[in-house]
Amino acid sequence: MLKEMLMIHPLGQTAAVVFGLFNLFTGLTRRCLILALHVNFGVLFYALMFLGAAVGALVVRLAVHRDVVVVPWFTHGLFALGFMAVLLCGALSGFLLLARKSRPVWMLALHRYSNITAVALFGVQAYTGLRALAAIVYAAPR
Numbered sequence: 433m434l435k436e437m438l439m440i441h442p443l444g445q446t447a448a449v450v451f452g453l454f455n456l457f458t459g460l461t462r463r464c465l466i467l468a469l470h471v472n473f474g475v476l477f478y479a480l481m482f483l484g485a486a487v488g489a490l491v492v493r494l495a496v497h498r499d500v501v502v503v504p505w506f507t508h509g510l511f512a513l514g515f516m517a518v519l520l521c522g523a524l525s526g527f528l529l530l531a532r533k534s535r536p537v538w539m540l541a542l543h544r545y546s547n548i549t550a551v552a553l554f555g556v557q558a559y560t561g562l563r564a565l566a567a568i569v570y571a572a573p574r
């Protein structure tokens with residue numbers, strides 16, 4: 433059952449990145465950059481990512497406790513911490529941009545580059561995550 437529960441985590445993270453990719457495209461090209469949609473999709477992106485990370489961490493702890501999951505992948509967990517710091521940066525700069533009448537260039541740049549970094553880091557997480565998943569799925573039952 434825990435192995436099945438572990439599949440929820442990558443699915444949630446993948447769903448989140450769809451919103452992130454949409455926002456990145458509309459933000460960078462400024463085509464269809466409807467602010468209300470951008471903010472709602474942005475909140476979904478950050479919230480799902482954080483929730484998904486929490487589910488991942490929780491299921492791994494449970495599984496290790498019950499001796500089910502054999503490979504907690506160190507780099508995946510470590511990069512997740514960096515990933516979440518970058519997400520915080522993207523969200524904070526986004527809300528600051530919303531709150532201010534003037535939009536300083538540095539704040540727009542901070543928002544742009546932290547979100548580009550976040551989406552790029554997702555690629556790294558998907559790579560290490562899929563390797564961890566393969567190791568778990570193909571592990572001999574204990």
Ligand code: HEM
Pocket residue numbers: 451452453455456458459460465470471473474475477478522523525526527529530535540541543544547548550551
């Ligand atoms: C809490 C969620 C978010 C808020 C409140 C927010 C807010 C904003 C605001 C106010 C702008 C300026 C729009 C304008 O000048 O008309 C902006 C631009 C932008 N946003 Fe977001 N955003 C959020 C999430 C995201 C996410 C998740 C991404 C991508 C993964 C993203 C990518 C961008 C990009 C690339 C720009 C253009 C920056 C530039 O002009 O250099 N945003 N955002």
Ligand code: HEM
Pocket residue numbers: 438441442445446481482484485486488489490492503504505506508509512515516554557558559560561562564565568
């Ligand atoms: C398609 C993408 C992803 C896949 C396939 C995936 C898969 C996995 C798997 C199999 C585990 C359990 C084994 C382990 O601990 O390494 C795990 C744990 C975890 N994942 Fe992911 N993941 C993905 C994306 C992400 C992203 C984007 C984040 C960051 C927000 C994240 C955060 C975590 C965390 C915090 C854990 C718990 C690590 C620990 O405590 O040791 N994952 N993930």
